[in-house]
Amino acid sequence: MHALLVEDDDRMALALGTALAQRGHTVRRVGRASDALQHAREAQFVLLDLGLPDLDGLELLRRLRTVCEAPLIVVTARCEERDIVQGLRAGADDYVVKPFRMTELMARIDAVRRRTGAPSGDGPTGGRVRTGDVEIDPAGRTVTVSGQHIRLTRREFDVLAFLAARPGEVHSREEILDRIWGDAFLAASRSLDVHVAGIRAKTARPGLVRTVRGFGYQLGATGQEDGR
Template identity: 65%
Template sequence: MRVLLVEDDDRLAAALTTALSRHGHEVVRAALAVDALRLAGGVDFVLLDLTLPDMDGLDVLRRLRRSSAVPLIVVTARIEEREVLRGLRSGADDYLVKPFRTAELMARMEAVLRRGTRPLPVRDEVVTVGDVRIDLDARQVHVAGEQITLTRREFDVLALLARSPGVVRSREEILDEVWGDPLLSASRSLDVHVAGLRAKTGRPGLVETLRGTGYRLGSTA
């Protein structure tokens, strides 16, 4: 099996390469996120560190999942529960915290392969709701053909909902993904940004509130 090892620590990368090779795997190593994204299309498995010099590993993971269902395990020193949840929600098949034993890594890789490759999510880069057009790649929103200006976080909130139409996102999940801190759930930051989205688009139903649950992409009706 061809394994992409995304790890910027040379000593750890060398040790893992040796261990994987002993188990019959061919290892392709990338120390930078840009190389990982370029190489991921030609491998059977990805081991991804989250701390990379040119991009956060979670961003790499999200980009990979837009176009690839390759089995992937996050291998990182980040031990906080919030980081584990973010990794799994972003599309990782498993999450392994350093330091770990080689035997555990191999067992987890085998378990992921036994479960089978996850179906590739269908992600439209342009999401249309009524007369609202949300271009996720270009980070642009048009209403009735006119482009409107959103703040970075307003767009991030809308994009998170737009990537999974119909899926309810909890306040904690949105605050974690957009602000990086679920503890902000006691503040009104999210409410202010949702209000801004409704006002700027002129479509109050675009972001639907489910009281006590969270938010989801609504309609313009």
């Protein structure tokens, strides 16, 4: 795997680059947002620090997502809830706060790669699913509302497609986190809630993902009246 490491701190970049190389990855390290954008299209994976000298990291993340669909993990010292939520909403596949254990970061990289790789046999590979005026196409990875295309982040779509694969079932938080995040122990994390909120807001259909209090989520019935 070819990783793009966006990190302006030399010591941190050396530690991360060495750990990645030891696991058989090739690494291109850049320290500026402009260089990250230049090399983004060749990357198969991105590690992104938010504290860059030439551009705010969250803005870079938004720009990267317009040109690069590679799995991306934010690795940063920013630990405020607002930053974490903004990073996830902007398209990060995971968010790791410094300082961290290198073994944990490597495990998260492996988990993100598994989730964003080729679909497994039990994944949502069936036909289109329609609920009200919302249509979900797992194969094309598209969502439309009243015929209008809705742009979701990779993770938002993964959550929605997972629920749509078995629309009559209620899925626990642990099951969704294990399947989409690769880690059921993230049950205390707000990551799932942030992405569900993103789905509801972007589709303007708050009933599209139904909350089963104290348990999890289910694909909901919805229609135009949802957005009024």
